[in-house]
Amino acid sequence: MARENLNDLMAFIVVAREKSFTRAAAHLGISQSALSHSMRTLYAWEFEKDGKSLNVKVNGQLVFGRIYQNLEAALNGYGLAHVPRDIAEDHIKAGKLVSVLEDWCPYWDGYYIYYPENRNHSKAFQLVVDALRHYQAP
Numbered sequence: 001m002a003r004e005n006l007n008d009l010m011a012f013i014v015v016a017r018e019k020s021f022t023r024a025a026a027h028l029g030i031s032q033s034a035l036s037h038s039m040r041t042l043y044a045w046e047f048e049k050d051g052k053s054l055n056v057k058v059n060g061q062l063v064f065g066r067i068y069q070n071l072e073a074a075l076n077g078y079g080l081a082h083v084p085r086d087i088a089e090d091h092i093k094a095g096k097l098v099s100v101l102e103d104w105c106p107y108w109d110g111y112y113i114y115y116p117e118n119r120n121h122s123k124a125f126q127l128v129v130d131a132l133r134h135y136q137a138p
Helices: 003-018 021-028 032-041 067-075 085-093 123-134
Strands: 044-049 052-057
Touching: 003 021, 003 032, 021 032, 067 085
Parallel strands: none
Antiparallel strands: 044 052
């Protein structure tokens, strides 16, 4: 991999980690426009697998943390996807996906609620949280 491509790849990793072009540019010590330009020119990466050259072309926007986009990418052979079991179940049964790391994916038919740790929630919000906390499925 050429050195300039490696620098672009490292910049890409920093952007992904920081989830912000502003913070990534500050971390790298470059301007946002230079970082943005670097990301636009990062169109292909070359790797080696089993002694053979493998070119990976990247087109379009990369999206992180989106369940259905991750599932679609996995269905198209782009790698692993961390998605709720019930969303992937039909694809697993059809043989389109394979479940991995079963020990790390215990099934739980409950729900999660994520909210800021701010202690000044509205009364209405607190009522919803309390209701969910005490709800028992029939």
